[in-house]
Amino acid sequence: MIEPDVVSDSHNPGEINKPKKKTRLGERFRGFLPVVVDLETGGFNAETDALLELSMVILNMDEDGTLVIHDQVHAHIEPFEGANLEPVALEFTGIDPFHPLRMAETEKDALTRMFKPVRDSIKYHGCNRFGSYMVPHIRAHLMIVYSKYGR
Numbered sequence: 726m727i728e729p730d731v732v733s734d735s736h737n738p739g740e741i742n743k744p745k746k747k748t749r750l751g752e753r754f755r756g757f758l759p760v761v762v763d764l765e766t767g768g769f770n771a772e773t774d775a776l777l778e779l780s781m782v783i784l785n786m787d788e789d790g791t792l793v794i795h796d797q798v799h800a801h802i803e804p805f806e807g808a809n810l811e812p813v814a815l816e817f818t819g820i821d822p823f824h825p826l827r828m829a830e831t832e833k834d835a836l837t838r839m840f841k842p843v844r845d846s847i848k849y850h851g852c853n854r855f856g857s858y859m860v861p862h863i864r865a866h867l868m869i870v871y872s873k874y875g876r
Contacts, residue, residue, distance in 0.1 A: 747851030750786040756853035758846050759784045759792065765818045767804060768811035775804035776832060777820050781839060783846050796842045800835035801827040 750758070761782040768774030778801055785795035804810060804822050815822070822829070830838075843855050 748786070748849070749790065750784070751850035751852045753786065753790075754852075756851075758843070758850055758852040758855040760843060760855045765820060766814065767822065768809055768814045770809065773809045774814070775808035775810055775822065776802050777804065777818070777822055778802060779835065779839065781843065783842055785846075795846065798839040798842060800839055801829040802832050802835050803829040805832055 747756075761784070763778075763780045764776060765778040766774050766776055778799075780797070780799040782794055783796040783798075784792045787793050810822060821827070829835075846852075847855060
């Protein structure tokens, strides 16, 4: 891994004795760690529809300032009990949520495992949180699961 430049964050005068360290990546996106997210769901309602698959690519920055892949995580996720599974959504994605070869994990297990490298990168780069440009239904699903398992 390429060691990035480190700059001091001294915006808070109360932390002069213990300045936070931010990498170039931590400074670049207003304190957000860039993460590429793709998810497949059982519908568009984040409150009621199952999260079926989730992939995240955590980015880093090389010495030239080019974004590069740092880590990739992926999971097939079991629908939560009582989850809505819209037939149209399943037909579109081609996912059989109950196929034994999916080797799906519970939502809690998958997301706890997947958010660990995100949290580690946030801490390493001195970021505030992770960020990704997302369409509204993806943002809604991800914010719900992050509030449960991402902290």
